Amino acid sequence: MAKKITERSNDYSQWYLDVVREAQLASHSPVRGCMVIKPNGYALWENMQRQLDDMFKETGHQNAYFPLFIPKSFLSKEAQHVEGFAKECAVVTHSRLINTEDGIAVDPSSKLEEELIVRPTSETIIWDTYRDWIQSYRDLPILINQWANVVRWEMRTRLFLRTMEFLWQEGHTAHATEQEAREEAYRMLEVYRSFAEDYMAMPVETGVKTESERFAGAVDTYCIEAMMQDGKALQAGTSHFLGQNFAKAFDVRFQDSDGKEKLVWATSWGVSTRLIGGMIMTHSDDNGLVLPPRLAPTQVVIVPIWRNDDEKASVSEYGNTLFQSLKEAGIRVRFDDRDQYKPGWKFAQHEVEGTPLRIAIGPRDVANNKVELARRDTLNKELVDREGLEQRIPEILETIQSDLFKAAAERTRRQTHTASDYNEFKNLLESEGGYILAHWDRTAETEEQIKNETKATIRCLPLKPEKNPGKCMISGKESPYPVLFARSY
RNA sequence: CGGGGCGUAGCGCAGCCCGGUAGCGCAUCUGCUUUGGGAGCAGAGGGUCGCAGGUUCAAAUCCUGUCGCCCCGACCA
Numbered sequence: 001m002a003k004k005i006t007e008r009s010n011d012y013s014q015w016y017l018d019v020v021r022e023a024q025l026a027s028h029s030p031v032r033g034c035m036v037i038k039p040n041g042y043a044l045w046e047n048m049q050r051q052l053d054d055m056f057k058e059t060g061h062q063n064a065y066f067p068l069f070i071p072k073s074f075l076s077k078e079a080q081h082v083e084g085f086a087k088e089c090a091v092v093t094h095s096r097l098i099n100t101e102d103g104i105a106v107d108p109s110s111k112l113e114e115e116l117i118v119r120p121t122s123e124t125i126i127w128d129t130y131r132d133w134i135q136s137y138r139d140l141p142i143l144i145n146q147w148a149n150v151v152r153w154e155m156r157t158r159l160f161l162r163t164m165e166f167l168w169q170e171g172h173t174a175h176a177t178e179q180e181a182r183e184e185a186y187r188m189l190e191v192y193r194s195f196a197e198d199y200m201a202m203p204v205e206t207g208v209k210t211e212s213e214r215f216a217g218a219v220d221t222y223c224i225e226a227m228m229q230d231g232k233a234l235q236a237g238t239s240h241f242l243g244q245n246f247a248k249a250f251d252v253r254f255q256d257s258d259g260k261e262k263l264v265w266a267t268s269w270g271v272s273t274r275l276i277g278g279m280i281m282t283h284s285d286d287n288g289l290v291l292p293p294r295l296a297p298t299q300v301v302i303v304p305i306w307r308n309d310d311e312k313a314s315v316s317e318y319g320n321t322l323f324q325s326l327k328e329a330g331i332r333v334r335f336d337d338r339d340q341y342k343p344g345w346k347f348a349q350h351e352v353e354g355t356p357l358r359i360a361i362g363p364r365d366v367a368n369n370k371v372e373l374a375r376r377d378t379l380n381k382e383l384v385d386r387e388g389l390e391q392r393i394p395e396i397l398e399t400i401q402s403d404l405f406k407a408a409a410e411r412t413r414r415q416t417h418t419a420s421d422y423n424e425f426k427n428l429l430e431s432e433g434g435y436i437l438a439h440w441d442r443t444a445e446t447e448e449q450i451k452n453e454t455k456a457t458i459r460c461l462p463l464k465p466e467k468n469p470g471k472c473m474i475s476g477k478e479s480p481y482p483v484l485f486a487r488s489y
Numbered sequence: 490c491g492g493g494g495c496g497u498a499g500c501g502c503a504g505c506c507c508g509g510u511a512g513c514g515c516a517u518c519u520g521c522u523u524u525g526g527g528a529g530c531a532g533a534g535g536g537u538c539g540c541a542g543g544u545u546c547a548a549a550u551c552c553u554g555u556c557g558c559c560c561c562g563a564c565c566a
Contacts, residue, residue, distance in 0.1 A: 004501085013560080032558065088565075121566095155490080155564060162566070215566090223566095235566060274566060305525050312524095344526040351526090362525050372525080489566090 005352070007286050012230040019280055020159050022352045023289035033157035033164035037273070040353060041160075043297035044276055045167065049147065051199055051295070052169065052271070055191050061143040061171060066125050068149070069116040074124040078249040081123065084216020088153040090118040118151040123217060123242075123268060126172045127250040134174060134264060137256045141184070142174040160277030161234070161489050168272035174264045176256065178243070181265035185241040188269040189222045192237035200275065201292040201405040202226050202282045203412050204236060205435070205484060207460025210447055215268075219243035225459045225484070227412040228281040231433020233459045233486035236278050239269035277489075282408050283377070289354030290377055292404050293397035300326060300333040300393060301355045305343045305362035318366045322359070322389065329390040331397070351376060356400050357393065377404055418482065422473045425485070429454055435486050439479035441472035449474060456485045 005022055006014040020026055025041035037045065053063070069092060076082045096110030119125070130142060151165050171188060175181040189206055196204045204224035214221040218240035226236045247253070247263040256262050283290040293299050304319045306312040316337060323335040334355075336346050343360065350358055360372040371389065374381045377400050384392070415434030419425035428436050440446060440458065451457050465481035472479050 017560090028558075030558080084565090150566095152565075154566095156562085166566080168566080238566070270566080272566060303525095307524055339524095342524050342526090342528060344524080344528080346527085347525095348527045360525070364525080 005286060005288055008229065015286070016277075016281060017159065019284050019289055019352075023354055025276065025280075025289070026159050028159070031164075033154060035159050035163050037167075040297065041276060044279075044291070044295060045273060047295045047297060048195075048199075048275060049169070052191075052195055053145075053147075055195060056145050056169075056171065059143075059187060059191060061145045061173075063146060064144045065146050065148070066119075066122050066129065068119055070119050070122070070125045072115045072117055074128055075117055077124060078217050078245055080245070081217035081249075085120045085152075089120055090151045090153055092116040092118065119148070120150055120152045121268075121270075122146065122148070122150075122170055123172065123246055124250070127246040127252060127266070130172075130174050130264070131250050131252045134252055134254050137176045137254055140174055140176045140254060140264070141180065143171075143184075144173065145169055145171040158277070158489075160273055160280070162274070166272050166274065168270050170268060170270040173267045174247075174252070175267070176254065176262070176265070178265050181243075181267050182241050185220070185222055185239045185267045185269065188267070189224065189237075189239040192224050192239065192269070192271060195271075196224055196226065196236055196275075197405060199292065199294045200279050200282070201294075201401055201408060202236070202278060203405065203409040205460060205462060206464075207462045207484060209238075209460055210444075210458045212444055212447060213457065215240045217242060217245050218268075219245065222463075223460055225486075225488075226278050226282065227415050227435060227486070228278070228489070229411065230281070231415055231487070233435065233488040234274070234278045234281070235459070235488065236275060237269070237271040240267060242266035242268060283404055284354070287379070288352030290404070291354035291356055293356040293401045296354065296356050297332065298334045298350075298355050299331055299397055300357045300359060301346075301350045302326075302333065302335045302359045302361065303343050303346045303350070304335075304337050305360060307363070311363045314366050315361055315363060318386075319361050322361070322371070322386070325390055326393060329394065331393060347374075357396060375400060377407075419473065420470075425450075425456075425473055426454055429456055429485075429487065433487065435459070435484050437466070437482040438485055439470040439472050439481075440483050441475045441477035441479055443475070443477075446472060446474045450485070454487075456487050459484045459486050459488060 005018040008015045023040060024038050026035045026037045029036050093112055093115050094106045094110045095112060096107040097104050098107040133139060133142060147169050149165055149167050154162055154164055157163050173184050175184060193204055193206050196202045204226045206224055209221040209223055215238060220241040222239045223235055224237045226234050228234055244263040244265060246266050252264045253261050254264055280289060283292065302319050302323055304315045306315045319335055319337065323333055326333040347358065354376060356376050358374040365371050369386045370383050371386055372381055372383055417428045417432060417434060417436050419428055419436050419438040425436055425438050447458055461483045467481060469478065469480050470482065471477065
């Protein structure tokens, strides 16, 4: 009778798909690698958007919107950038369809003079535009964000974690000095860290990427990395210090206060619907989705129970009053009084959909002035007084929020290991998975070798490293501090 | 791009080997009884069996081709 969710221990990948389906977050579309984000999933994204957007505004950014299509010539202006994205671009070549005997076909006569790229990211078109916006240091900084969809022609896709089209935000900023741009990149990384930890309840490691993992066209890529329950790491957000690479490529100069003409300094930063995948894999269990209260579309669901019309009348009134009162207290609450479903069905459904807190009320509770509270994260049930719920429930929600974070942080700690030599490294990777801190000589060759031999990559060089110099586990050369390895999504 | 799987009712699937009236569960609709962890009974509606050829008296089933999606590996957020 229970919903068919594969157990995590049995098949983690299938479990993930089952949760996404049963929680009604998204479904596969007829188009390979693309998904339909269903209302439950989109509501979650909207809550993330709202919070992030506030945080961007708080740090001085404004939203704008740039085109979906990018002239092919733009993309080739920055050498590293085009190299990084060339292999995964959707290209628009024609503008018209015609009817033929076999149905519909591309009209050969509608071939575009200049082909258009569906944006994989917007640096190029934005920097082409910024050139016109910037003349003087007085025009700087430019602090812009855009909410958009992007397309990357991926070989292998997974709902939310990697889809060919995904939703994201991309911030693009222009600055007069290197220091200012670097500070911006750090600032936004911190915004991401705080969003991940304080709202998603997902503990993250902050760090800087190695050259091979760096964003194409960036000087430095900073990231937040999160550890999933199956021991694989997820890159959850990135913030790039772009140096003057795009300013050079698009000839974006400004006249500084000293009268000299200079190249502009840049950053870009983004998080995507991938965060939803990360959140699922951070908190959910074999019963389905578990959501942090701060982002849950519905924080509290009230399920009424009755056997006859009299009970229905009294329970409905009791429930409705509670509903109104919680709503006025600013809680995202739903009174699920649908008559076509029985209470047991609703319990199970809200559980699989991850609603953080359930309130059940029946005739007994009405008589005793009580309600039954059930926490989604712990599955604990408790009979409590109706009195004072308006104050108590926000507290419980915050407790759930912080308990989720603590549990995930504790799990991540357990999944973080230290390897003193390569053998131990490989053994840990096979037996435990998770993060492995190990010494590395900072050469691309060693990094490559480890990746080829173990499939583990350097997730990042932690921004706040342990201060214990050592020797690279491969080459034996000096390493100022251990770096973070893991297999990843 | 390799390897595997799948396409049959809204969803999940069986049927295919061995050709012979297209089925099951869930969902939907009607009625009655139910409601503190996914209700029961009775009845009803719903299908170009992915597509195109072929074999045959007869094809979901056999043959050939083709399209698509999913999963696992090589690239990436």
